[in-house]
Amino acid sequence: MNSHRRDHLGTDRSEPLPVLIIGNGPSGICLSYLLSGYTPYVRPDAVHPHPLLQRKLAEAPGVSLLDQDLDYLSEGLEGRCQSPVALLFDALLRPDTDFGGNMESVLTWKHQKERAIPHMVLGRNLPGGAWHSIEGSMVTLSQGQWMGLPDLQVKEWIRRKRRGLRNSRATAGDIAHYYRDYVTKKDLGRNFVSGAVVTAVEWGTPESGGSGGREPSPLFQVSGFVTTEDQSRRPFSLCARNVVLATGTSDSPARLGVPGEALPFVHYELAALEAAVRAGAVTPASGPVLIVGAGLSAADAVLYARHCNIPVIHTFRRPVDDPGLVFNQLPKMLYPEYHKVHQMMREQSILSPSPYEGYLSLPEHRLLLFKADRQAVFQDRDGLQKVFGVALVLVLIGSHPDLSFLPGAGADLAMDPDQPLSAKRNPIDVDPFTYQSTRQEGLYAVGPLAGDNFVRFVQGGALAVASSLLRKEARKPP
């Protein structure tokens, strides 16, 4: 990977790069695959179980999906995602999965190198994005087969590694490994630069003309630094005709906004607890770990601490039976470990003390402040203040996209520019069939940034971008 760093970032380019992808998670990897000339066609012998979709697919036999009208094909599809193209690509890759089936994809892939568009994928970590920051032993929420990228089934990959799925789910560590392997197996490595952090993207006036009758498009200047082998930082600056934002939403953890939050014992990643356990800074005999939040990351932290016999205080603002809590939406049979945490939240609460040791939940409590002597001050629903001594604090209340490298931190690109950018409530406003920003030509956004929150659905965004870029580059076969 290091030689690629030098080759890619050290060369003076006279020509701008056609495409620069920022972020090397599942979205960036899937897009790199499609831009490398891997072209999806519907298998001539395949019959899709959705009759309307099957009829439409049969209208254009032998035409690559990238060259078809994605708007037309996806019309009328329904599922667990808002994006029509995400639903379409998912339906073609996993035709009957939402009905419990295991039907093979109706797509076949041809490697047509002449259709490849030169591109580069920059990422802070190794290829796999957020999956390299998620605790490796954590079991995915999604079924293992939904974590896979095109033309390499997770199940098959896991079988070859002589590993297994747990209750049809994979561990985060296996998934991170799968994404890295995917880049190697599909020979995409030369497009990837790991350890590269983008700190600024600027664009100017449209470049005039260009050959082949292309529309004038703006030029993007992308700069940042790459961490070299000796851990020094080397700056880089690249010019690109199109930029794809695939930076996810995990880099900027949400804060409580209370006094004392910057104290050194307050952390925002499960990795901090793991490090403290390894270093012996928290032990079964130490003070409790305070875990703040009622989502799955907080539940993972509770499970990890309990596994290490570390005492836990678990605090959250909502009532335990609030229908908005994720635990109240997950089927108990499929997620026994999260059900167990939910049960503890309910039964081992300060509101109904129980004989269990080592775990105490504080539902409907608000944190007021942290003190330097490791005291956490809370207020309960009746306005009563309570103080607990803690060994370490883990705040796991979600995260925000970090687009600080864009002009105005990307605020103008959101659906509602007056509200903070948010994957769930206010994503980047993109055209649903190209994923190009509605505000800036040549700028694309995929994955949670564009409102697609699961790996199975981020791939539709990549398909839409690839299709749009192929049209722009006029690379369709004659």
Ligand SMILES: Cc1cc2nc3c(=O)[nH]c(=O)nc-3n(C[C@H](O)[C@H](O)[C@H](O)COP(=O)(O)OP(=O)(O)OC[C@H]3O[C@@H](n4cnc5c(N)ncnc54)[C@H](O)[C@@H]3O)c2cc1C
């Ligand atoms: C704890 C947890 C559990 C999850 N469980 C599931 C699950 O079970 N199933 C599921 O489908 N989804 C799950 N998700 C969501 C899933 O991780 C995302 O949907 C998916 O990873 C999004 O892919 P992405 O490529 O768009 O972004 P990411 O995977 O977030 O990758 C983006 C990468 O870009 C990098 N980056 C950001 N800014 C820059 C910059 N300026 N310069 C260079 N690089 C940058 C980031 O560091 C990151 O590595 C989970 C997420 C978390 C946090």
